[in-house]
Amino acid sequence: MMPDLGKYTDTVLTAYAASILLLALLVALSLWRGRRMRIEMEQLEARTRRNG
Amino acid sequence: MSQIEKNSSLWSYANPRKFLATTERVMPFLWGAALVCLVVGLVWGFFFTPDDYRQGSTVKIIYLHVPSALMAINAWMMMLVASLIWLVRRHHVSALAARAAGPVGAVMTLIALVTGAIWGQPMWGTWWAWDPRLTSFLILFLFYLGYMALWAAIDDPDTAADLTAVLCLVGSVFAVLSRYAVNFWNQGLHQGASLSMDAKENVDDVFYLPLLVCIAGFVLLFIALVFYRTGTEIRARRIRALLARERAGA
Amino acid sequence: MIALLLRDLRLAVRAGGGFGLGLAFFLIVTVLVPFAVGPQSALLSSIAPGVLWLGALLACLLSLDRLLALDWEDGSLDLLATAPLPLEAAVTIKALAHWITTGLPLVLVAPVLGVLLNLPGPGYLWLVVSLAAGTPALSVIGTFGAALTVGLKRGGLLLSLLVLPLYVPTLIFGAEVARRGALGMETLTPLLMLAGISAGALALLPFASAAVLRVNLR
């Protein structure tokens, strides 16, 4: 399955790992903050509606 | 709200509510398409392309390096346009979109830098060389850092939007200037651009097609991230406004 | 306008020497370099033009945070903004005062420090010329950065972060002129570019600075 990368195995794999890690981090942080803000806003809106 | 429904131009998406509603609907497709393109492109590139006769298996890095490098520049362009729209038409969504794109662009720049550095080790025998292309990317990264730091440092959202927009404008001019300056200062080692229209002579189809898919994947991912993060910024501002009103009312 | 310039100059002199300190910092950075990189004179003389330019740039940079922040804190900027003087003019005058108190002394003292770093003979002239052509740009760009960060408590470091990338083209061309000059090479092209940057910055950036300042004042 794994293609033979020859003497550059480490190089190519590190490059892929680093990039995918960075992308995953970015997406995860975005989703995390997005979810938090969404929940917080809904709570706040519910509260303000209740209070008038 | 009726006046908004009448207004069916593109600007109507500058209404935060409408923006949220619309993006909410297209988000799943965007995420899906981005994921599919990325997976297909990267798997194709990684598993099913041959090695280059000169660069060996390291060509496979191109599927990450080139798309991220392109997006790094395009993200800045997008921020520039969004900043101009904010300065001229004062649509808050556009300022928030610029803010949302900042970290995405910075990460893209970082990926281009990191993959480039890793690639440079076997190819040029060094992690880093002061090649103009590389150097101007480093400077671009600094611009991203400054832009994000300025957003983070200012409390008042409208002030922050104005200041960062002007910084983006001035920064663009200086980024271009830097590019020329750097070129003048050091003629480099880096490959020339080969993704132009007549690119087929430079890069073989075998590498070219999966590369295009990867680029599409990065573009889609960028759009998805920016839409999503703009939504987050809108909500964050709404929270701020609600809290402020609540406190002022109390 | 003259009143503002005179006041700024007077303040620079009174506040423990706006001149003296920029110079002193320049001097000390230059002196520290041999401690940091070692005393081999061939190495030093090859990095001398660059180090001198970098030192001048940092000395400029460090004095930026007092350029507008003091006037902001004590309310002078509020008052200037309501005064008959257009803010663009006020900002330009302040940049000019900064140049006179910082850039100009740096230009004059740079050759002396060149001696410390074994700057090669023909380098002196070009060092002075390049600094003279480049430091105005440093002041004007710096004023823009100061205007951006004026509202922030101790925006000093943020200011550096914002301004340093903007300084890159000036630094490259400036150091290039000095370096080529020291090696006896042709210097016209980078010198023209440097002068162009200075002229362009001087013509356009005051408007950006004034706009940004207005936003910060509200």
Place this chain on the structure above:
Amino acid sequence: MIALLLRDLRLAVRAGGGFGLGLAFFLIVTVLVPFAVGPQSALLSSIAPGVLWLGALLACLLSLDRLLALDWEDGSLDLLATAPLPLEAAVTIKALAHWITTGLPLVLVAPVLGVLLNLPGPGYLWLVVSLAAGTPALSVIGTFGAALTVGLKRGGLLLSLLVLPLYVPTLIFGAEVARRGALGMETLTPLLMLAGISAGALALLPFASAAVLRVNLR
């Protein structure tokens, strides 16, 4: 004591990132060096350890002016001086907070920047070791300088002028450790000296700082 430390750290994080900005300045100075001296990698790698040490020192220096001046301006120092906490302890805590927000991040990020300057292989370890041993001295000495200049409006540059000579021994030994390490030479002697300076500064200077601060408060 803990309360003061926590407050200082919190303030550093709130004020647009006390951490981030020191780092950014370090990064930027390192990046500017090649623009100034030219891109030849042999030249760069021979000056790399020195430049990195100098960059770290300047980043430390720049963040000093907010170390005490902010507390002075808003009256916190007056209040701290009348609080039950001895001023010596307060000053030490403030130096510690400064090190955590500035020195420590510099130590961690220095190897990354080493790549940009082609630092030779064995140099990385010694760079980190020397910075870890030396930056506490920079913070403590810097606190002393900040205490000396705290009463002066924008003493920033004067502060640099006073502190830089005090930094010289630390810089010499620190850069020497890093330079010898990069060349694979013996590093024990300068490292011991460096550690000695740090320990001595840490043990004695807080008393000097507190004394000076008391004088400045009256």
Place this chain on the structure above:
Amino acid sequence: MAECAFFRAAQSGMRVVMDLTVSDLTIARGGVPVLAGLSFVLEPGHALILRGPNGIGKTTLLRTIAGLQPPVSGQITGAQDRIAYAAHADGIKPTLSVVENLRFWARVFGAGGIQPALEAFDLTTLSERAAGSLSAGQKRRLGLARLLVTGRPIWVLDEPTVSLDTRAVAMFADAVRAHLAWGGSALIATHIDLGLEAGVLDVTPFKASLAPAAGANAFDEAFL
């Protein structure tokens, strides 16, 4: 908006004298509306005292009128280039002497001599002292003296008598009276009694309700 402008001979020659008119003004601080629907007219020769509890928005109102921040909605006419603003921070340079400080502002505003200003606030004996070595009240007197050298007809003052002793408060009241007599006007936010014959505007009733207003900005308002 009919602008009521008319000419009048004043001490320093002919000047355009007109009302300061504020109509249906809404102002915000930190993105939150603080005062709404405020209207008043300040005629030449009159003073208006703003009152209201802490945090109601007096400072914000004065900064808006001085043109330092834009209003959310509403109109301000007759303010352009006619206002001398004085707040807590009075733009005094500690290293310059009292005279140098005053002379600078006199030259920036292109107005006349500083001697009358020095005398009005009893600063002649302090005139060569560095401003940084003045006591709180002396510094404030210098800040107020600046108003006299601007030559501007409308004084917009935020708590001008902070730190002043009774004698200095009286000096200030005299200076305001002289200014009004000359055809100027004054808008003063204060918590204490200044002993001036002036209209009083309590801004408390204009406190902005926080329900989102309909109008030009309602488009974004729900979010911002």
Place this chain on the structure above:
Amino acid sequence: MAECAFFRAAQSGMRVVMDLTVSDLTIARGGVPVLAGLSFVLEPGHALILRGPNGIGKTTLLRTIAGLQPPVSGQITGAQDRIAYAAHADGIKPTLSVVENLRFWARVFGAGGIQPALEAFDLTTLSERAAGSLSAGQKRRLGLARLLVTGRPIWVLDEPTVSLDTRAVAMFADAVRAHLAWGGSALIATHIDLGLEAGVLDVTPFKASLAPAAGANAFDEAFL
């Protein structure tokens, strides 16, 4: 110097309570003596209001008593570690919230909770706000609330009611009264009437004459 110290049960347990005694004090600012020969005793449970025209030396006196600057001559007893000082600059960090600001000082002084302080100055609704976004009067209330969390018996206050509206001045007066009732004391420099039942000390008669005084320091005096 007979130190008059005695024990007394106070709200927070047993404390050493003693007079603040100032005897024959001479103080200087910028090398120039401003007040001379000043003596007074401040007993627990009492307040003393300092009055005097601008620039007479009230601020200098309070800083000397708080131990921030040394007196030229004379004695101050009973001040060591018992003073809570509050001046114009009240040590408020704009980026910290109201609660964080107060809690910090409470912990530095090792005193108890901050809730009573918040309530005494009506800050509960503002408690999560960043201190930098408060209005002038709100900020000042926060600065005064700090006094309550220090647990110190002697309050030394320099113009504490600057920027406060009438309601807040009343709050302040209540806080001072409660403090006095608890056995504390207060020394307050002010130009306005606080509505407190307190002794008044006008420092004007103590203005230092500039003729060099005879005495221990006369040797140096001519030069300094």
